[in-house]
Amino acid sequence: MSRSPLIARTVPTLRRAVDNLRKRKATVALVPTMGALHDGHVSLVRLAKRRANRVVVSIFVNPTQFAPTEDFGAYPRTWKADIAKLAAEGVDIVWHPAVQAMYPQGFATRIVPEGPALAGLEDRFRPHFFGGVATVVGKLFTQCRPDIAIFGEKDFQQLRVVTQMAGDLDLGIRVIGSRTVRERDGLAMSSRNIYLTPDERRIAPTLYRAMKESAGRIRAGETITSAMARGTEMIEAAGFALDYFEVRHAESLAPVTSRKDGPLRMLVAAKLGTTRLIDNIAV
Numbered sequence: 001m002s003r004s005p006l007i008a009r010t011v012p013t014l015r016r017a018v019d020n021l022r023k024r025k026a027t028v029a030l031v032p033t034m035g036a037l038h039d040g041h042v043s044l045v046r047l048a049k050r051r052a053n054r055v056v057v058s059i060f061v062n063p064t065q066f067a068p069t070e071d072f073g074a075y076p077r078t079w080k081a082d083i084a085k086l087a088a089e090g091v092d093i094v095w096h097p098a099v100q101a102m103y104p105q106g107f108a109t110r111i112v113p114e115g116p117a118l119a120g121l122e123d124r125f126r127p128h129f130f131g132g133v134a135t136v137v138g139k140l141f142t143q144c145r146p147d148i149a150i151f152g153e154k155d156f157q158q159l160r161v162v163t164q165m166a167g168d169l170d171l172g173i174r175v176i177g178s179r180t181v182r183e184r185d186g187l188a189m190s191s192r193n194i195y196l197t198p199d200e201r202r203i204a205p206t207l208y209r210a211m212k213e214s215a216g217r218i219r220a221g222e223t224i225t226s227a228m229a230r231g232t233e234m235i236e237a238a239g240f241a242l243d244y245f246e247v248r249h250a251e252s253l254a255p256v257t258s259r260k261d262g263p264l265r266m267l268v269a270a271k272l273g274t275t276r277l278i279d280n281i282a283v
């Protein structure tokens with residue numbers, strides 16, 4: 001039978017629980033999430049378990065990374081199912097602060113990330129996003145003080161931003177990226193996939209197919225410009241409204257013009273009806 005994780009709702013409780021783990025010389029991994037857990041999150045937890053002795057999962061829907069027009073209020077919250085999944089995976093601690101505990105009255109300090117946070121990808125369409133993510137992840141890191149932290153590659157720019165932040169601020173936490181988990185038809189798992197209508201759900205895997213085809217063409221010697229133009233046509237013909245579909249340097253996220261500028265990453269963001277999907281693959 002699976003054992004329920006300890007649920008910490010205040011910083012002192014969390015600190016005590018993590019200190020207790022440490023007394024037994026355990027290494028600690030943190031998996032930050034906003035809940036609504038799916039198999040992609042489970043794979044992050046499994047990677048955490050392979051890399052550390054003890055695992056803390058945070059569940060916190062972070063208001064500061066949502067714009068007023070976005071889905072903070074409607075973001076799926078599935079607490080009971082989340083805890084059951086984490087218990088089944090043998091997670092040790094769930095860190096679940098209230099918004100008031102995270103951002104008490106008078107909170108006045110923010111982290112303003114630059115570099116990969118200003119690459120002109122997500123930041124162009126969600127300018128509030130990485131400031132909110134960096135601030136909350138900075139807090140989660142200093143609250144939990146883990147040895148390592150696991151983030152999904154699906155939010156590739158986010159992974160670059162938190163990796164850069166952990167290094168720049170000498171946090172002493174190793175950030176590890178975990179491969180994107182996909183549905184059988186290629187759609188990247190996301191808590192927001194539940195917003196798709198049945199018709200949109202059928203169309204959604206086109207994004208992955210277009211990326212794979214374009215990456216294949218680039219690898220076969222076609223120019224990036226021409227391969228991406230064909231991919232763009234495919235995505236738009238399926239009914240998506242594209243925000244961006246680009247190839248960038250996989251580490252700096254700087255623009256590239258040829259395969260020789262690599263390692264390369266292809267990144268896409270597009271709206272299908274009212275749902276915005278993002279995805280990326282290595283080229």
Ligand code: PAF
Pocket residue numbers: 032033034060062065133136137155158
């Ligand atoms: O990727 C997410 O779910 C969130 O952006 C994160 C990293 C948990 C910060 O709120």
